[in-house]
Amino acid sequence: MDNRDNRICIGAVVGVHGVRGEVKVKSFTEIPEDIDQYGIVENEPGTRKFEIKVVGHSKELLRVKIKGLDDRNEALALKGTGFYVDKSVLPELEEEEFYHTDLIGLEAQDEAGNFLGEVIGVYNFGAGDMLDIKTSETGKSEMVPFTKAYVPVVNIKDGYIIVSSLLEYAEEDEEDLGDESDEG
Numbered sequence: 512m513d514n515r516d517n518r519i520c521i522g523a524v525v526g527v528h529g530v531r532g533e534v535k536v537k538s539f540t541e542i543p544e545d546i547d548q549y550g551i552v553e554n555e556p557g558t559r560k561f562e563i564k565v566v567g568h569s570k571e572l573l574r575v576k577i578k579g580l581d582d583r584n585e586a587l588a589l590k591g592t593g594f595y596v597d598k599s600v601l602p603e604l605e606e607e608e609f610y611h612t613d614l615i616g617l618e619a620q621d622e623a624g625n626f627l628g629e630v631i632g633v634y635n636f637g638a639g640d641m642l643d644i645k646t647s648e649t650g651k652s653e654m655v656p657f658t659k660a661y662v663p664v665v666n667i668k669d670g671y672i673i674v675s676s677l678l679e680y681a682e683e684d685e686e687d688l689g690d691e692s693d694e695g
Contacts, residue, residue: 517598517599518553518595518596518597518598519596519598519601519610519612520539520555520593520594520595520612521538521539521540521546521549521552521594521595521596521601522536522537522538522539522540522546522552522573522593522594523536523539523591523592523593523594524536524575524586524591524592524594525537525572525590525591526572526590527583527586527587527590528569528574529583530583531582531583532576532577532580532581532582532583532585532586533566533574533575533576533586534574534575534577534580534586534589534590535569535572535573535574535575536563536572536573536574536575536594537572537573538573543573544565544573546565546573546575546594547563547564547565547575549596549600549601550596550600552594552595552596553594553595553596554592554593554594554595555592555593559592561578561594562577562578562579563575563576563577563578563594564576564578577589598610607665609665609667611640613667614630614633614642614657614665614672615630615631615633616629616670617629617630617665617667617670617671617672618630618670618671618672619642619644619671619672619674620671620673620674621673621675622673622675626647627644627646627647627648627674628644628645628646628647628648628653629644629645629647630644631643631644631645631652633657634654639656639657639658640656640657641654641655641656641657642655642656642657642662642672642674644674655674660675661674661675662674662675663675
C-alpha cells in the first residue's frame with residue numbers, strides 16, 4: 512500500500528500576501544488556525560516538505576509563513592499546492608465522524624445490498640455535508656444529504672455506505688405537493 516493513502520490534505524495555498532513570501536491558505540482543519548500544529552507538511556506527491564507557521568488572517572483565509580521562503584515569486588509558484596500530513600498525527604475521530612477522503616470511493620448500496628453507484632465527492636454548501644454519488648444506472652451525479660435519514664450506514668472497513676432510495680424521497684415530495692394543491 513502506498514503510504515500516500517494514509518495522508519490527508521489539511522489545507523491549500525490559494526494566493527500570496529505581501530512581498531516577503533507569505534501565502535494565503537484555505538485550511539481544512541476543524542479549527543483553521545491549528546493547521547500549523549501537525550508538524551511538517553508536504554505537497555501531494557510528497558516531493559516537497561514545508562515547515563509552516565500561521566501569522567495572521569486575510570478575510571476567511573490564513574496568512575502563513577513557510578520557513579525558508581522569503582520571495583513573493585517563489586510563494587506565487589506554490590499557488591494550488593495542498594498541504595498533506597499523515598492521518599496518524601490527526602486527532603482521533605468520534606464515533607460517527609469521518610474524514611471526507613475516507614468516504615470518497617465507497618460503494619453506495621441500497622438497503623438490500625444492490626449497487627447504486629460510488630461516492631465521488633463530499634461537499635458542504637453551508638447547510639451540511641452532501642455526498643456526490645455517481646449512479647450506476649445513469650452515470651449521472653446525484654447529491655445526497657449526509658444524514659442518518661439518507662445514509663443510515665457507513666462502513667469504511669468494508670468499503671460501502673447504505674443509501675435510502677432517492678426515488679422514495681422524490682415521490683414523497685411530489686405527493687406532498689399534490690396534497691397542498693388539492694387543499695387550495
